[in-house]
Amino acid sequence: MMTAIPPENILNRVLSALRLSPLERVRDLLMLMERCSLRELQEIFPHIVHYIFGVNGNPLGWGLRTTTPESGMNVYKTLEQFFGVCGPWMIVCHRLLAEQAKFVIDISLLPVKLVTMLQTGQSPMFYSDLLNIDPEKHQVSTLSLNSFDFYMLHFVLHGLQPLHSIDPVAMQIHNTRSKTVYLMLVSEYLNNFLPLFPDARIEPSYFSGGVKAPQPLPTQSLQPQRQPRFIRIPSSYRNGNSSGGGSGGPGGGNISPQSMSASVSAARNYAWRSESVLHFFVDIWLRYDVESEHHLPGSDWVRAVRTLVKQIHFFASTAPVDPTSLCSLRKLSLSMVKGRIYAFLSGLIDRWPLDSSLLVVLELWLSYIQPWRYTMAILNSRESGQSYKPAITSAYDAFIMDNLIVYTHIFMQLLPQFGRLDYTVYRNCQMLNRLAMTFGDQNLADRLQRFERLHSGNSYGFDSPHRQTHLLSKSLPQSAQWSSMPKLFSDTMRADMENFLFVISMARNQVLREVSRLRMEILEKQRLEGFLKNFLHRMWNEPSQDETLLADVSRVPEVLRQCIDHLCRAFNLDQANLSMHETLPEECTLPTSISANNRSFFNTSDSLLDTSRLNPRQMSMNASNLTAAIDPALLPIQTGEITYLVRRLHRISDAINQKYKIQLQSSYERQDYFGSLTRQLLLAPMIEQWFDKRDGNTDIRERTVTARISLRPLASKFLLSVVACFMVLGFLFLGSALKGLGTLVALFMGYVLLMAICSP
Incomplete structure (x- = not known):
């Protein structure tokens, strides 16, 4: 039997272990935590959490957001197992629940919008018994959390760290869309605590106790003066059908444990962790003020938010067939997201750089507006290997009407961004194709057009960005507010879409000419080199730069043709009109060449020699041609290596x-x-040339090799x-x-x- 560690040494031992390499650190911590008593665990727990997430120290922490299978499979697997839902760390969090231990976190670590909500008393009842009030300032200063909530809140906050602006390795990992430990854990936690299937078991399921003891309700000044505008909590939910995780449930302060029935108590023990996870992820991530913050969030975090959105769609889709205590929470989840997603997406699009990373923002938006892609039927079809295209039925009409502004206004906000992309680049064509395929679905386009004509859509239900608050002014009636907004299917928008598609059509024709030119150049070069050299080259060498460029560019015309077809169908446009213009307007002039020189950082065309002659349209088009030139020896490790x-x-x-x-x-x-x-x-x-985005802007860096x-x-x-x-x-x-x-x-x-x- 192991002997207990002297209390005065335990903290020093833990701090020493935290300074070791990742594998040794996990090994020593496992040994120490097994030998600790609950009181000792309670003492060291917050220190370990702070080290994990770099609170008041190194922002990288344990490197959850920079560790990938490519960077080290052993470390990746070790961290994955240690922090998994059934891993040793989650077991420690649940061991401390039995002691009802409280851990304090300063609200200054939270997003500004969430802090304002807590200070003004407009927060959901979930937070009612978590708040601690500073007696001198008479304001909320800290939150008291149990061990599970303390860890989960820090985990969610860690995603907001702009690591791409701090560490070059993080920037490279996030730009290549690698799967980090953090992204894997986000998916695992959400799948576990917000399950799709009503009969799913939330792990770990064998801990005892777990609901925080009731606390007195906060002072009256902190209570909302009216029902929260965006979060409507059903009375059954407030009365204990689904309790507030570490908070002890929304009604935890009024209902004593002795008065609860056994079934309600069991329901509380089952559902409170799901409520905590839902509130922390949604309230913290979707209340991040993109417009006001100095640094843009990392693209890996936007991918994590997309994982959250998809899982909430899954979670909410089974509410009609869920007889458990999670049913009320499933119904509440989508309304929580709906109140904040518009401002969040609008702020991201306004500030996001115009490069290939825009795809992560586009995917997030498309995932939210297509809930029919995240249902039980979709999962069943994937498991069976069948091809299944979900239908947009009348069951989704209410969602589309409630989120009409997210469909229409975000589309109109994105269109100018897409108008500045270079469509000789295949990945840009892929982005446009994703957008065109979604809105080219006739069922969706018809519904959007019909709902706009009916002046439907709840414009009150959105936390709108500052620049559009005048559109959602409370001084106007709802019908007047909606009618004053620009429409997606208006005559003006149809004209803008026709001009946009004309530019796309001209880009396609130009690419076809360039494909023909590149083929002729390659054939002429091969003829001059002779048969022997070409034969040896094909036997031993990879395709040349020209051949690789030709292979990429050859795919572009067909993708652009599909985009034109989809968008013409969505907006009832005649493709014949796109070829009526004989010349391209000056402001729509496209780049003149997509030769191999475009692989360098700058377009070598004459239009760049005198930038004073460029109009804004031409400057943005030239900027879209910029691509990084990287030393081949420093490229990311490939699967074939x-x-x-x-x-x-x-x-x-x-x-x-x-x-x-x-x-x-x-x-x-x-x-x-x-x-x-x-x-x-x-x-x-x-x-060697690359983009440097560490200060929130896209700067050019170069080095001679x-x-x-x-x-x-x-x-x-x-x-x-x-x-x-x-x-x-x-x-x-x-x-x-x-x-x-x-x-x-x-x-x-x-x-x-x-x-x-x-x-x-």
């Missing part, structure tokens, strides 16, 4: 390049055969398999595996020498 070898070979290559930098560059510049041979083996000099050696190809799984095959063949036919390896090396050297002869 061995991670350990890539990193080891990079360190070796870097050491060689640092030591022989001058010699390598001079050899590369020689004009004799030795120089030609060197150019076959080294990476060419380049100017000289000729250098790169051993990274040796980490390719394909190359290693070729080596293994030659060694096996050498063993079978030549009697030695080394002879097979030597044959491969000889073939490679012969290829390099021959290419050096053929190259200039």
Whole structure:
């Protein structure tokens, strides 16, 4: 039997363990927590939480938002298991519930909108027994939370940290849309505590107790003077059908445990964690004031918000068939999101940079306005492997009417952004296609048009951004408010859409011409190089830059054609009108070239030589052409590479390049055969360029890179398999595996020498 650790040493032992590497840290903490008493756990618990999420310290914390399978599978798996819903840490949180331990968090850590709501007494009843009032200032100063709520609140707040502006590694991870530990835990927590199926079991299910003891209600000055405008809590919910998690339920202050029936008490123990998770995620994330904050949120956090939106759709979809205590919470969840999503999306779109990362904002919006994609039938079809397209039935009419402004005004807000994109870039065409396919659904377009004509839509129910508060003024009747707003299907909007589609049509025609030109250039280049060099090139090398560009650009015309078809159908436009204009207006002039030079940071066309001649439209179109130029040796590790070898070979290559930098560059510049041979083996000099978004703006950074050696190809799984095959063949036919390896090396050297002869 393990001996207890002396109380005076436990905190020091924990602080020492927290300074270790991730694997050692988790191992030592597991050992310490197993040997701690509940009182000792209560003492160390807040310190560990603060270290995990970097409160008052390193914002990276334990690196939940920077750890990916690519960065280290062992660390990723360890953190995933440690913080999982059935992991050791969640068990510790539930062990402390038995002691009804309270932990305090300062409200200054919360979003400004949520703090204002708490200070003015307009908060939902969920927070009623969490508030602590400063006796001197007579204001809410802190929240008292149980262990589960304390951890979960810090977990949600951690997503708001602008890590992409603090750590370059975080910026790279978030831009490549890698799956971090944090995103995995967000999905796991939401799936567990906001389950789709009514009969799902919320884990961990074996803890005892768990509902916080009732506390006196806050003073009268903190009570709402009227029912909260956006959150209508059913009376059955307030009376205990679903209790307030760590808060003890909305009615926890008025109902004593002795007066509760056994069934109601069991329902409280089952549902309170779900209520806490729902309120913390929605109130904190969707009350983040994008317009007022200095830093934009990271794209990984926007993806996490999308996960929340999708899970709430799943959660709310089974409310009609749920007989459990979660039924009231399911009905409440969508209305909580609806009151805040418009201002949140509008603020994001206003400030988001016009690059490929706009896709994460677009996906978030499309997920919210398509609840029919997140139902039990969809999950069943995925599990069975069947292709199932959900229908937009009359069951969703109420949702569309209540959220009409989210459909129409966000679309109109996005349209100018899409008008400034470069549609010679395939990923931009994909974004437009996502938008066009959604609104090209005739069932959705007809409903939106019909509801707009009826002047429906609840314009009161949205927490609108500052710049549009005049549109939602309470001084006007609701019908007047709605009629004063611009309409998506008005004549003005139809004209704007026709102009937009004309630009798309011209971009498509230009791409078709460029595809033809690129094909002719590649064929001419291959003819000049000769058959032998082309044959060897295809045998050993990857496709050239021109060939890769051609493959990407060739997909663009068909995608743009589909976009035009969808949007013409949605807005009842005649495609014949798009070809009636003979010339493109000056302000709609498109980029003149999508040659291989567009892979560099700047468009080399003459229009950039004198920026004083550019109108705003041309400047925005040129800006949309900017793409980062990255050293191939520094690209993210691919699935076809061995991670350990890539990193080891990079360190070796870097050491060689640092030591022989001058010699390598001079050899590369020689004009004799030795120089030609060197150019076959080294990476060419380049100017490395990238976007820096750490201060909330998109700035250009560049660095000159000289000729250098790169051993990274040796980490390719394909190359290693070729080596293994030659060694096996050498063993079978030549009697030695080394002879097979030597044959491969000889073939490679012969290829390099021959290419050096053929190259200039």
